[in-house]
Amino acid sequence: MTVDGTIEFIAALLMLSGAVMALLSAIGIMRFPDVYTRSHAGTKSSTLAVLLTLLGAFIHFASDQGFYSVRLLLGIVFVFLTAPVAGHVIIRAAYRANVKMSDTTIEDELKGVLQQVKQDAEADRTETGEIMSEDKKEELKHQEE
Template identity: 50%
Template sequence: MNATTIIEIVVSVLVITGTLMSLISSLGILRLPDVYNRAHASTKSATLGILSILLAAFFYFLFTHGVSSIRLLLGIAFVFLTAPVSGHIIIRSAHRSKVPLSDTSVQDDLQEYLDSQEAAEDQDRAEPAGDKKPKPGLGTSEA
């Protein structure tokens, strides 16, 4: 077995893994009950699937043609950094818009935090502007 065969096997395994992860992601989007679970499926599985396929393409061109593609590396970094963040922002926006959880959901950890934030905002709005004291550490000096 020579080096080219080993590289082709590694690339094939990465492509098949990426394809299976993308398939799992698409099935999760179709089958899961609410927007939170669907977004989780799409960000986790699709990110791993795309990263595996891009990594396979990078290895293939690097070891068979001797070309290292900066575009593929930038694509890997871009997907790795942006996909989970965008999924998190979508889920948080849905929660703030009061999109209901599915009936099978057991616990909502974010609700307590958002309730305390809303209570603090309501308290800030209720105080008259002249009665507000500056909070320490926010641009005020304490001598």
């Protein structure tokens, strides 16, 4: 096998494993019992799938046409920045909306303290839902006194 052939093979392998991983995480979304475990399959495995696919495409273009596409690498970076935020917000919203966990769940340490957590979060906001600065909080405290 020549050097070019080997590089091409590695690129193809990366893309293929990325595609297989995306397929498996899609199957995972179907099979898992509740929204929390589904998010494991949905948001996480697919980030790795995107990483592998884009890396394969990058290597392919670099070796085949001598074109180093920075945009593909930027794509990886932005997926890695945005996917966890989206996953976190979805799961947090689900928990606060009292979406039931599956029956197999054996541990839930947030259950007792959720009310407190909610209150803490609301203490930071005005009536219209904007986040208050520290100065404004002080002001409110003085008014109450």
